[in-house]
Amino acid sequence: MSNSSLFSTFQLGTLELRNRTVMAPLTRSRATPDGVPTELMEIYYAQRAGAGLIISEGVVVSPQGVAYPRVPGLYNDEQIAAWRRVTGAVHGQGGKIFAQLWHVGRQSHSSVQPDGLPPFAPSPVRIEGYQYYRKPDRLPYETPRQLSREGIRKVIEQYAQAAARAVDAGFDGVEIHAANGYLIDQFLNSGSNQRWDEYGGSPANRARFLHELLDAVGTRVPPSLVGVRLSPSSTWMDAFDEDKTALHSHVVASLNRHGLAYLHLVEPEIAGSITADVAADAVPTEKLAALFHGPVIVTGEHNLASAQQRIEDGVADLVGFGRTFIANPDLPERLRTGAPLNPPEKRTFYAGGAEGYITYPSLTEGARWAELRSAIEAGTLSAEDLLAELSARNPVELARSGGLHSLHQLRELVTSQTTASRT
Numbered sequence: 001m002s003n004s005s006l007f008s009t010f011q012l013g014t015l016e017l018r019n020r021t022v023m024a025p026l027t028r029s030r031a032t033p034d035g036v037p038t039e040l041m042e043i044y045y046a047q048r049a050g051a052g053l054i055i056s057e058g059v060v061v062s063p064q065g066v067a068y069p070r071v072p073g074l075y076n077d078e079q080i081a082a083w084r085r086v087t088g089a090v091h092g093q094g095g096k097i098f099a100q101l102w103h104v105g106r107q108s109h110s111s112v113q114p115d116g117l118p119p120f121a122p123s124p125v126r127i128e129g130y131q132y133y134r135k136p137d138r139l140p141y142e143t144p145r146q147l148s149r150e151g152i153r154k155v156i157e158q159y160a161q162a163a164a165r166a167v168d169a170g171f172d173g174v175e176i177h178a179a180n181g182y183l184i185d186q187f188l189n190s191g192s193n194q195r196w197d198e199y200g201g202s203p204a205n206r207a208r209f210l211h212e213l214l215d216a217v218g219t220r221v222p223p224s225l226v227g228v229r230l231s232p233s234s235t236w237m238d239a240f241d242e243d244k245t246a247l248h249s250h251v252v253a254s255l256n257r258h259g260l261a262y263l264h265l266v267e268p269e270i271a272g273s274i275t276a277d278v279a280a281d282a283v284p285t286e287k288l289a290a291l292f293h294g295p296v297i298v299t300g301e302h303n304l305a306s307a308q309q310r311i312e313d314g315v316a317d318l319v320g321f322g323r324t325f326i327a328n329p330d331l332p333e334r335l336r337t338g339a340p341l342n343p344p345e346k347r348t349f350y351a352g353g354a355e356g357y358i359t360y361p362s363l364t365e366g367a368r369w370a371e372l373r374s375a376i377e378a379g380t381l382s383a384e385d386l387l388a389e390l391s392a393r394n395p396v397e398l399a400r401s402g403g404l405h406s407l408h409q410l411r412e413l414v415t416s417q418t419t420a421s422r423t
């Protein structure tokens, strides 16, 4: 294996990463309604600790920064204590984890704002062409409240505090979510930023919020432990700019002054969380990566061959995987050995609960279930007895010992046998 393989180690500042695969940030809605990480999350992240680096799901910096239910936060002590268990579980498996710091800006809704008023954004420009989804309703987005200068200072301070709490909670660093049409991206794009003050107008002015935020975060956490995520080509959630290439060339080049841990670029094939057509004015990842002087992560629609190519071409140092990491807790091992991949199930992405979250099998769990299944088919093991035995165990403990997948499969098997015997 050459030095530049996806499976070689990588020195990210002071952190040695065990390989160059990154678990991309993935919102999974498994925290408590108050934004406190749960035991399920501890298991989920520990299962995926084979990544060189895990970037957590978006973690909101304040109650105003949230759009969806059961998203975790980093704005109070209870959340810090719970995150400590998650980061401890990842470190226990030899993994590394950054917290992705998030504020959704105008993608929020008055129904989830603490004061019941429309959310905050750079300008009072609402999102067109998309709807706010809150089960079971689809609602029009609202015209947001414009952040005052004082409001901007407050939000920046919330990011800085959240970064300090992230380190306190045991994270190895933080990623600033400046992608996908959320608050920072709303400042960057001219469509959502129509301010006349020093935060609006030229690309340099629109990037001021991001730079001031990075300066503030940098006073609490060493900049060498801070990454930035951008989605330069995405127009998802009405992220419009008349010249994305000029804007992002400026942003990326100007990020060099911070001495960041890395730049994380979403590939042009991605619109938020799905694959989409590449726009005619997409900004080539190669072009932006070349402007950045530190490590680069690229994410979007990658498989082993394309990831390896990005590294060999010198475009990226690390490659992120989103949906494939949801479905394959031991993704790096599967890629390295050429093992087949489990397909992701969209139905359970945000569904809550263990299913489709911690029930995807690792290779060893898959093999164990295959053995049990053969024994059941050979008649040497009773499916009903085994089901009764596994069902009696605590599901979280069962997940820890790697048996939850078998329980899940067993339930489906027994249900299908029962249905078959009835028909």
Ligand SMILES: Cc1cc2nc3c(=O)[nH]c(=O)nc-3n(C[C@H](O)[C@H](O)[C@H](O)COP(=O)(O)O)c2cc1C
Pocket: 024, 025, 026, 027, 028, 057, 058, 100, 177, 179, 180, 229, 266, 270, 272, 273, 274, 299, 300, 301, 302, 320, 321, 322, 323, 324, 349
């Ligand atoms: C269920 C789901 C949740 C996501 N949540 C986030 C998030 O919290 N923060 C973020 O920056 N991107 C998020 N994304 C985007 C992914 O990080 C990634 O960019 C995208 O899935 C493309 O990578 P892939 O083709 O490897 O899946 C999410 C994607 C999915 C599928």
